[in-house]
Amino acid sequence: MDELTAAGITDPDLRASYEECKRLNALHGKTYYLATLLLPKAKRPFVHALYGFARYADEIVDDLASELSVEEKAQVLSKWGNGVLADLKKGTSQDHVGRALIDTVKRFDIPHEHFEAFLHSMTMDLTVQEYESYEDLLEYVYGSAAVIGLEMVPILGPLHNDAFEAAKKLGIAFQLANFIRDVDEDLDRGRVYLPLKELDQFGVTREMLEERVLTPEIVEALKFQIARVRQLQAEAAPGIKMLEASSRPCIEAASTLYCGIVDEVEKIGYDIFNHRAKTSTARRIRVAGAAFVKRQLISRQSNNHGSPQG
Missing domain, CATH: 1.10.600.10 (Farnesyl Diphosphate Synthase)
Structure with missing residues (x-):
């Protein structure tokens, strides 16, 4: 049985979204992807969905559209991020990555504020170039890393x-x-x-x-x-x-x-x-x-x- 079927994901559009998240994970998160393979099949797609969301936001900041100015990147990130947050509230999404994310969040009742914190940290990356103290850094690290752990726990059990x-x-x-x-x-x-x-x-x-x-x-x-x-x-x-x-x-x-x-x-x-x-x-x-x-x-x-x- 494949991972998506094991996880009870049958809708074709939803399967395509989860597959895209898995592709992003396999392409960019080699260690993360390897670790994910150690989970039961039924858990893996949901972890891929979390990675797909995080990776796509990260690409906007650092990789995608590298020729854009900071202001233009901020607009792209804000438009996409606000779209995902609005979709979280609606409970549905047409975004190719967001669709799987919203499904995962609904299944495991993951708090929306974790995604708000993540997008806040991604926005910080566009303008903040250094951190005076460890406490200052923790504001960024909470949203960019700590919340990933918090989002994972409901899936892990x-x-x-x-x-x-x-x-x-x-x-x-x-x-x-x-x-x-x-x-x-x-x-x-x-x-x-x-x-x-x-x-x-x-x-x-x-x-x-x-x-x-x-x-x-x-x-x-x-x-x-x-x-x-x-x-x-x-x-x-x-x-x-x-x-x-x-x-x-x-x-x-x-x-x-x-x-x-x-x-x-x-x-x-x-x-x-x-x-x-x-x-x-x-x-x-x-x-x-x-x-x-x-x-x-x-x-x-x-x-x-x-x-x-x-």
């Missing part, structure tokens, strides 16, 4: 309300790991996501980052940021056991791979200016393989006990 707080922390950890890896790339876009006050504690200025020369000060500043990622990951870990058993291998693998970006930063000697830290295919396969075996065991146990989770 929460067994306890604390699963939401854990998901929020894990989403933030994923985003912060990306910021560490992408310092060089973000500078090309005129942005610095590492909080300026925290950089200053180690004698690092934005101008030093712009020079793109690895110094002992920058190394220490990166170590500080890496420690925070690992702390958030550790705090979020108990929350994985608060999800349905069939969802746990996926999230464990995602945690290992996404937060593992900081391990790769260490392996390249913190030289994020001359090397892109990325998880090797071998490691991805190893982590996903172990998670797949675990999922098969859970599925078998569930079937033996007559549970629908597997």
